[in-house]
Amino acid sequence: xxxxxxxxxxxxxxxxxxxxxxxxxxxxxxxxxxxxxxxxxxxxxxxxxxxxxxxxxxxxxxxxxxxxxxxxxxxxxxxxxxxxxxxxxxxxxxxxxxxxxxxxxxxxxxxxxxxxxxxxxxxxxxxxxxxx
Numbered sequence: 671x672x673x674x675x676x677x678x679x680x681x682x683x684x685x686x687x688x689x690x691x692x693x694x695x696x697x698x699x700x701x702x703x704x705x706x707x708x709x710x711x712x713x714x715x716x717x718x719x720x721x722x723x724x725x726x727x728x729x730x731x732x733x734x735x736x737x738x739x740x741x742x743x744x745x746x747x748x749x750x751x752x753x754x755x756x757x758x759x760x761x762x763x764x765x766x767x768x769x770x771x772x773x774x775x776x777x778x779x780x781x782x783x784x785x786x787x788x789x790x791x792x793x794x795x796x797x798x799x800x801x802x
Contacts, residue, residue: 706771709743710750712781721784724754724774730766739788743770756783761790 706725707715724743729751732741737757744751746769754774764770769791774781 708745708748708750709752710745710748712752712774712776713750719775721773721775723771724752724781725769725771726751728764728766728768728770732766734760743772753780754783755780756788758783758786758788760788763790763792764788 706723709724709726712722712724726743726745729742729744732739734740739756739760740753741756742751742753754772755777756772771789771791773784773787775784
């Protein structure tokens with residue numbers, strides 16, 4: 671077989687594999703992301719065996735018993751709130767009034783957080799410019 675033809679075949683195969691791999695990477699990047707939902711959205715749509723990213727503010731009155739943290743998350747602007755039971759690492763800045771994101775699954779009337787999925791948001795990123 672001609673060496674030039676072998677090189678062309680290898681080039682075409684390598685380019686085909688590279689295109690297929692990049693397509694798979696792009697597809698998995700876009701399908702893996704989920705939109706964070708507020709408590710009011712979860713109350714109306716959460717069900718089944720799906721996991722959701724819950725975002726909102728922690729209400730006062732949370733408590734930790736052993737490795738179980740029980741707290742309520744409220745809408746940023748609104749009154750809807752959902753109870754969350756969470757086991758795992760709790761970030762140091764976690765406290766009442768702080769914005770959080772946690773991956774949850776519905777369990778009856780409450781939500782169970784996935785282990786080590788709790789994240790607190792930095793409050794300075796949400797202050798309007800010029801306000802201290």
